[in-house]
Amino acid sequence: MAKKTKSTPKTKQRGLFRRVMRRVMQFGAAVVVLFFAWILLYSVIPVPATPYMLAESMRRGESVDYRWTPIDQMSPHLARSAVAAEDANFCLHWGFDMDAIRDAISDGGSRGASTISQQTVKNTFLWHGRSWPRKALEALITPVVELTWSKKRILEVYLNIAEFDAGIFGAEAAARHYFGVGPEELTARQAGQLAAVLPAPKDRDAGKPGPFVRRRAAEVMDGAATIERDGRAACFED
Numbered sequence: 001m002a003k004k005t006k007s008t009p010k011t012k013q014r015g016l017f018r019r020v021m022r023r024v025m026q027f028g029a030a031v032v033v034l035f036f037a038w039i040l041l042y043s044v045i046p047v048p049a050t051p052y053m054l055a056e057s058m059r060r061g062e063s064v065d066y067r068w069t070p071i072d073q074m075s076p077h078l079a080r081s082a083v084a085a086e087d088a089n090f091c092l093h094w095g096f097d098m099d100a101i102r103d104a105i106s107d108g109g110s111r112g113a114s115t116i117s118q119q120t121v122k123n124t125f126l127w128h129g130r131s132w133p134r135k136a137l138e139a140l141i142t143p144v145v146e147l148t149w150s151k152k153r154i155l156e157v158y159l160n161i162a163e164f165d166a167g168i169f170g171a172e173a174a175a176r177h178y179f180g181v182g183p184e185e186l187t188a189r190q191a192g193q194l195a196a197v198l199p200a201p202k203d204r205d206a207g208k209p210g211p212f213v214r215r216r217a218a219e220v221m222d223g224a225a226t227i228e229r230d231g232r233a234a235c236f237e238d
């Protein structure tokens with residue numbers, strides 16, 4: 001008759017540890033699958049809201065102004081201006097602009113190097129702030145978005161969820177808020193002024209621009225014309 005192996009406290013502890021780790025791994029895998037499904041879903045449907053919009057609604061005590069508009073119903077000046085202002089090499093990189101990162105490091109980190117792809121990931125799926133966990137998640141998610149979304153889709157989402165003033169999100173709300181027109185009617189100058197406020201929307205005014213915003217808008221207009229001429233707008237223009 002076979003002799004039964006006697007369970008010891010250590011054996012029971014090891015068994016419990018393995019069961020706990022198995023459950024943790026299963027939970028982690030489920031989170032990854034759900035997050036990937038979320039990314040894929042937003043590649044085809046309008047983004048209903050973002051974590052930052054919800055946080056701003058709570059902070060302000062009222063809903064933010066946000067209406068989704070397809071990029072084909074926006075003035076092409078706006079798309080070019082945003083790319084010229086925020087990420088001139090948008091069509092050339094895979095989510096990270098290594099030249100901009102190297103330049104930022106050489107300048108001691110005094111300027112940002114985030115691409116439109118990275119900003120879209122942050123604004124769509126994550127929270128704002130400079131914490132390392134957020135930056136790590138952004139670095140992990142950005143390549144997935146680049147692989148599963150078109151460049152045109154990335155820019156479309158970016159232009160719809162970017163903040164242009166306190167509580168004003170997206171091209172539709174911004175065009176009407178500042179200029180009283182639809183996003184399809186924006187002129188090159190108006191688009192340049194909107195792009196000029198993107199890094200600091202709560203501190204800059206696109207409708208009544210000061211000297212800095214006027215100067216920056218002129219630079220953006222020149223940059224937008226340049227990327228149209230040299231083909232760096234091809235990835236988001238049909």
